[in-house]
Amino acid sequence: MNWREWVMLDQMMADVMKYQSEIWQAIGETFVMVGISILAALLVGLPLGTVLFLCRKGQPYANRLLFTVLDTFVNIVRSFPFLLLVVFLIPFTRLIVGTALGTLAAAVPLAVVAIAYYARLVEQSLLDVPRGVMEAASSMGASTIQMIVKFLYVEARSGLVLGLTTATISFISYSTVMGVVGGGGVGDFAIRYGYQRFETEIMVFTIIIMIILVQLIQFAGSALSRLLDKR
Template identity: 50%
Template sequence: MEVSSDQIIQAVSETLYMVSVSLVFATLIGLPLGILLVVTRKGHILENQALFSALNPVINVLRSVPFIILLVAIIPFTRLIVGTSIGTTAAIVPLVIYTGPYIARLVENSLLDVDAGIIEAAEAMGATPMQIIFRFLIPESLGSLVLSITTATIGLIGATAMAGAVGGGGIGDLAITYGYQRFSTVTIIATVIILVVLVQAIQSLGNVLARKIRRHG
């Protein structure tokens, strides 16, 4: 039994829904965490070794857990948040927990690339730590941050495909239900092509945005 065009469209829409909602919440978590990892480290503008030493290992631990294991491990928490552990909305909870720390590391790397001289110049002008973060650190690293979010989005697409293994819906669910379990090679090839097109489109968009930002920076 082959999949219909309606099923493919629904699977793509479910994947885009999971990716977009998860990305928003993961960014809201990862961006401030990434900023804290930078500004609280030794010698930075808000040095706080206790906070840095607490955040750093927690993020490392969360990043080291494979998504498929995290997906199963937090089923009780997922049920608590959304009332179920099956479906596209339920998959968003582990996707956010998985991607948030990843974005935090990407943000950290982007901010650390900012020339230390810019921060020193800002301090010399009397800028407060908040002004340094929002008027110097983030604007200077904006192009890199766009590429980081692009990378995180592509990682999310891969994670949503894995979520299909436990009834998360989307393209992964379509590939497993119709491609693997019903031995449909055509379905497997179709889902791979869709995923490749999505990844290429997102990467191209990210590259264009980052280029424009850097050109006008």
């Protein structure tokens, strides 16, 4: 590195130390929003995706009406421009958390997207399970819950983990625009302190943080998926 690069690096570190508390707060807000969205994806998106799979045409529990309703909901949410969805859900957000501003309020539309997004990934993962698995479970007298938990999820666990990894990275990307409702987070910090104050070093640093975070999540998710894949 030449002296100019050293000067730029020194300036970046000085700016980072100046906003140290704000950076940690922004990272914490991002973790809260993404954490809530992951929880919503697992608690609601996973069962929703499973029901979509079971209700499809040709499946043992085929139900055209239920499948159409759920499939339409998932398609609408996933096709909705995220920023417009945030604004559209403001009345619902107020109903849930009592306010439309703040980190918890920002987590509501993010959770709705997480549910629809992961539900579709779950459905796709379960569709990759060989049909013989369900037939074997049925022949052994397994109940519906046993068939889902002990057979379908076990066979699809690698795909489910990869799907959740992909979804988590998308949630992080969505969280960067939550400053529009005062949600904070790393993206909002980069805009307010980096872009609006013309401190390019701060914006570059926050971008580096996001890249490192995404790479760590992708590495961990891929490694766990390979570990669970017994095929």
